[in-house]
Amino acid sequence: MLKENSQDKTRSLTLATRTIECRAANLDCEHGAATLKRGIESLPGLSDVNILPRAARITLTYDPAATIPKL
Numbered sequence: 001m002l003k004e005n006s007q008d009k010t011r012s013l014t015l016a017t018r019t020i021e022c023r024a025a026n027l028d029c030e031h032g033a034a035t036l037k038r039g040i041e042s043l044p045g046l047s048d049v050n051i052l053p054r055a056a057r058i059t060l061t062y063d064p065a066a067t068i069p070k071l
Helices: 030-040
Strands: 002-004 011-013 018-023 046-052 057-062
Touching: 030 046
Parallel strands: none
Antiparallel strands: 002 011, 018 057, 046 057
């Protein structure tokens, strides 16, 4: 939803985002984490990607309305 502030006429975007955390098997180095991040960070609806290779964890923040899977 886009709303306008009447005082300074700036616009801000309000998204109903969700966060998911998952584990990634065999993810144990910075190079692999960087490659994975480059591959998924441009997906539609994704607003944040955090990859922790030593913990083999990936945290994704996304807008569910913009990430409708193709069937």
